Amino acid sequence: MTTLEIRDLHVDVAQSDADAEPIHILKGVDLTVSSGETHAIMGPNGSGKSTLSYAIAGHPKYVVTQGSITLDGEDVLEMTVDERARAGLFLAMQYPVEVPGVSMSNFLRTAATAVRGEAPKLRHWVKETKEAMTELDIDPSFAERSVNEGFSGGEKKRHEILQLGLLKPGIAILDETDSGLDVDALRVVSEGVNRYKERENGGVLLITHYTRILRYIHPDHVHVFVNGRIVESGGPELADELEENGYERFTAGVRA
Numbered sequence: 128m129t130t131l132e133i134r135d136l137h138v139d140v141a142q143s144d145a146d147a148e149p150i151h152i153l154k155g156v157d158l159t160v161s162s163g164e165t166h167a168i169m170g171p172n173g174s175g176k177s178t179l180s181y182a183i184a185g186h187p188k189y190v191v192t193q194g195s196i197t198l199d200g201e202d203v204l205e206m207t208v209d210e211r212a213r214a215g216l217f218l219a220m221q222y223p224v225e226v227p228g229v230s231m232s233n234f235l236r237t238a239a240t241a242v243r244g245e246a247p248k249l250r251h252w253v254k255e256t257k258e259a260m261t262e263l264d265i266d267p268s269f270a271e272r273s274v275n276e277g278f279s280g281g282e283k284k285r286h287e288i289l290q291l292g293l294l295k296p297g298i299a300i301l302d303e304t305d306s307g308l309d310v311d312a313l314r315v316v317s318e319g320v321n322r323y324k325e326r327e328n329g330g331v332l333l334i335t336h337y338t339r340i341l342r343y344i345h346p347d348h349v350h351v352f353v354n355g356r357i358v359e360s361g362g363p364e365l366a367d368e369l370e371e372n373g374y375e376r377f378t379a380g381v382r383a
């Protein structure tokens with residue numbers, strides 16, 4: 128049983144011009160995600176959803192100025208990025224990074240070794256990755272390609288879920304893993320997330336703009352994210368309401 132607890136989280140982002148004032152993006156986020164739960168976060172562009180995921184993962188540009196993040200009571204903000212991964216946090220990024228010169232198979236084995244604390248036995252590992260790739264309909268030739276280099280948008284997203292299946296984190300943050308997927312890929316990726324939920328009893332924080340993925344991955348809680356904070360939480364019906372009416376009733380009077 129794992130619990131990620133976020134309390135009154137305020138985050139600034141450093142601007143590329145080092146002399147410029149940092150921008151205040153998250154303005155008091157409270158959220159608790161436990162094993163076996165799926166939380167969906169929906170909100171307008173630029174409201175700070177990816178900032179939240181970066182702050183949890185430990186991106187150096189996103190500076191926590193107030194509040195706390197804990198994982199089973201341990202202070203996540205005190206941990207380095209790789210300590211966070213070892214502690215059981217996983218982030219599938221909205222825009223997965225290309226790593227030329229590092230093969231997918233090398234990358235996955237190195238990541239699995241780091242997270243598990245020992246190198247997976249080679250024969251077992253080959254079988255494990257093969258099965259995981261088959262489940263996600265990924266051609267075996269991808270194993271020898273450089274990480275994400277030249278991958279289509281949908282192929283990148285599929286590989287994020289491949290990592291999820293192999294790294295088996297306690298809590299997974301999926302930032303728009305559904306965006307850019309065709310209907311078949313959406314189903315395959317959703318099934319991958321659901322397998323992870325079942326096999327690992329994982330907790331999922333799913334950031335999305337569309338209710339279509341929520342027809343496959345059923346959220347227990349839906350949160351509306353506007354202007355750096357959660358402004359309303361509810362059950363799955365809240366997602367349908369948002370799809371129908373947009374964010375107007377939440378954004379009136381605030382700059383999203």
Ligand SMILES: Nc1ncnc2c1ncn2[C@@H]1O[C@H](COP(=O)(O)OP(=O)(O)OP(=O)(O)O)[C@@H](O)[C@H]1O
Pocket residue numbers: 140141142143150152170171172173174175176177178179188221
């Ligand atoms: N590194 C950065 N430098 C400058 N501004 C940034 C940086 N990162 C985020 N921001 C700004 O912070 C705000 C929140 O961005 P964020 O990416 O968190 O939004 P989002 O809710 O994920 O939006 P989307 O739905 O479009 O993905 C935006 O106005 C964005 O321009």
Ligand SMILES: [Mg+2]
Pocket residue numbers: 176177178221302
């Ligand atoms: Mg985003």
